[in-house]
Amino acid sequence: MRRLALLCTAALLAVVVCMSATAQAAAAWPTVRQNDRGPNVQTVQYLVSAHGFATTADGIFGPNTATQVKAFQTSKGLTADGIVGPLTWGQLAITVQEGSTGDAVRGAQVQLAKHGYAVAVDGQYGTGTADAVRDFEGKHALPVNGVVEADTWRELTGNSGGNHSLPIPRASAPRSEYDDPHHDYPAIDLQVPTGTDVFAVTGGSAFPIGGTTSSCGLGVQVDGSDGAEYRYCHLSARAMSGRITVAAGAKLGDSGNTGNSTGPHLHLQIRFGGALRCPQAMLLAIYDGASVPTPGQLATSGCSN
Ligand SMILES: [Zn+2]
Incomplete structure (x- = not known):
């Protein structure tokens, strides 16, 4: 009886592992709607523009973007609700590959940047973009052909594995920067020059914290959709003045040296479960394109001197 129970447990584990592997291989299209912000909004704006419905790609889903999305939906015989869900994504996603140019390419490049690739958003699908796409495809169980087709678009924009971003541009620091212990308590300091873009590691509700006289300096807190509280400190400027909803990869501000700081750097701390x-x-997994641990799986000690 005991032996049977163990066997069942093993079988159950295999099924669970198998299911999670499948879930990771096929991300779902994200739902993007009015008042959302971040790279997925920007990609929607670029793709809607590429279909002839010119939209400013500012990453903020305002009324003008909604109007253009509805016009696009009408042109495709879709329900014109202004909400970009699976059916709308299916019509929006334009296959782009080496040699392609224009807004659809920019839409893909925004996604590659979100996933940490040092790709310029210039609308030119050159070898750098193709290399990044191949690397991404290889890490997400997709055919490695360097072509952004529907499956690649879905994986790039989707919520499974696509809902994390490095907190700074990939080119701003080597991998070795992400395993440094913090000086006193669990957190991390990333040495980057003042003015470096600071991105949301996960989506959630972002708002300003601290101030020039506080130890955090100019800070931003993101109450993450994963239940954790993320704090970004010592910024030189914040990207919001009140509470806003952000997706992973949305710009939170510029790094700096404000507050209790002895040199330009980004301080990031994550609080979960008190x-x-x-x-x-978490940051190393994002850097490596590996499966990202949940906040609850992160250690509460061992990363400070
Ligand atoms: Zn620090």
Whole structure:
């Protein structure tokens, strides 16, 4: 009886592992709607523009974007609700590949940047973009052909594995920066020059914290959709003045040296379940394109001197 129970447990584990592997391989299209912000909004704006419905690609889903999305939906015989769900994504996604140019390429490049690739959003699908796409495809169980077709678009924009971003541009720091211990308590300091873009690691509700006289300096807190509280400190400027909803990869501000700081750097700390967590394992997984641990899986000690 005991032996049978163990066997069942093993079988159950295999099924669970199998299911999670399948879920990771096929991300779902995200739902993007009015008042959303971030790279998925920008991609929608670029793709709607590429279909002839010119929209400013500012990453903010305002009334003008909604109007253009509805016009696009009408042109495709879709329900004109202004909400970009699976059916609308299916019509929006334009296959782009080496040699392609224009807004659809920019839409893909925004996604590659969100996933940490050092790709310029210039609308030119050159070898750099193709290399990044191939690397992404290889890490997400997609055919490695360097072509952004529907499956690649869905994986790039989707919520499974696509809902994390490095907190700074990939080119701003080497991998070795992300495993450094913090000086006293669980957190991480990333040494970057003042003015470096600071991005939301996960989506959630973002709002200003601190101030020039506080130890955090000019800070931003994101109450993450994963239940954790993320704090970004010592900024030189914040991207919001009140509470806004952000997606992973949305710009939160510019790094700096404000507050209790002895040199330009970004301080990031994650609080979950009433304790500060070590961000290092999460950031390294994002950097590597590996499966990202949940906040609850992060250690509460071992990452400080
Ligand atoms: Zn620090």
